[in-house]
Amino acid sequence: MLGRSQSIPWGQRILLYAFLMIVGAVMAYPFFFMVTTSLKDNQSTFANILAPFGPSLEWANYQAVLSTINMGRYMLNTAFITICVVLGQIFTSVMGGFAFARIKFPGRDALFRAYLGTIMIPFMVVLIPTYKLMLLFNWVDRYESLIIPWLFTAYGTFLMRQFFRNIPNELEEAAVIDGANRFTILWRIFVPLSMPAIATQATISFLYAWNSFIWPLVVIHNKEMYVVTQGLADLQGGYHANVPYIMAGATLAILPTVLVYILAQRYFVEGIATTGLK
Template identity: 35%
Template sequence: MTTLHQVPPTSPPLDPPPPAKTRNLAWRITRPVLTYTAMVVVALLVLVPFAWMLSSSLKRNNEVFTVPIQWIPDELRWSNFVDIWDRIPLAAYLGNSLFLSVTITLLQVLTGSFAAYGFAKVRFPGRNALFLMYIATIAVPWQAYMVPQYIMMQKMELTNTYWSIILLQAFGAFGVFLMRQYYMSIPDELCEAARIDGLNEYGIYWRIILPLSKPALASLALLTFVTTWNDYMGPFIYLTSNELWTVQLGLRSFVGQYDAEYAMIMTGAVLSVLPILLLFLLGQRYFIRGIATTGLKG
């Protein structure tokens, strides 16, 4: 009698994953790589000019424009950072820029945050229309009202003084917009509860709103400081005395007098950038938080 051997059943072959799932998996793997690669490339493009400026400040004049670029010079001339102080009154220029930047920054933070509180938390007729008209001034180019501003300052006898620049830049529509958008993310119930407890609007602004707005205040302060520090046209128009010049005017004058001393020019440029770089490194956490949270509501 013949015995039949039973063949064990075989499991069916596994189906290959759908092409869509394969593409999605490959994209999830490659997307972070592409993102970080793009970020590295952009960062290098931003840092290369600064690296070249820093390298040139440590060279001789005839080594600045050599081809190919010698990023690390054979002899580091640290003496350039000493000699620059004797060529021009750089300390006075830096002090003037610091005075104007700090003063205008404090005033813009104060006026911008205070006006933004009124537009965001105080209800009055025509509030939105007034805010829209005020913000619309951002779209008007400065060249359109540059001459009327100068005539106004001249009539008030404020030209060739710091008052002309301080008064014109103490108020800014962008700062009001930035702070107002941040204030809109703060619940109105906090202000209502404070009003019920008897706190007036000034107290609410000072004791409740400002302590909650540190990231936005830091962002506005940093942006205003950098803008004022790098401003060239304002001091160029209103300041004629060398004693009042800012670092931007001083460096431009130095370039005109010593146009062939490229290494010394780069040294002055590096010294003018260092305060801004240091300020951003110290306040970048608040700056990023302020920009990221602005406009969440409203």
């Protein structure tokens, strides 16, 4: 890769870098606009909406969104739900991926294909049956309805299975000779070697759980139980004429996902590359 980039003439490299900088600036501008608008007052926003800043930085917008509009409570609810979903999906994906990759049992491949096929089922198809289950269990307006149905993921199981299949058999055989059982092999050998894949799964699960909107909208009616996406919708409906408030809420909602992706980016790319996904 390095030799290939050095062989490109310097003139073409300059044009390439300039093009990439322009593309990057175009993609980053909406986020820049969102943050800067959140720090303006409403009057200066409508006076010149393209101006990067107003007469002063209005940090009070964030204070109002967090306290008055209760976005802080919504973010805490979402953080708790997201952490539970991420940890649950990692646990079930590691266990399922190990079973499908390393344990031979009758019907293993057929069962895996059937489980993987559930990815093709649209969420709207299972929305009503799942909601009826929540009513049966009396889980409406409770954390259980936002956590337990999403503890299992076919994509995560597939991701971990692909990674576990690439681990040499010699490591497992050596552990068996030393007297290790399957759980010891999994948690002492496979899991430490699979941190890139686990980080990838954690990132994907975090983004999905944090940004979930349709399902919380269906099963959560009590405002004290709202998640951040419901809070944003409520904010837009109640303060549609106050653009800085809406942008401040959007900034608070998107900030955790950006930080998680930045911190896990190296593991995310490595995990995708080492599992053979295209």
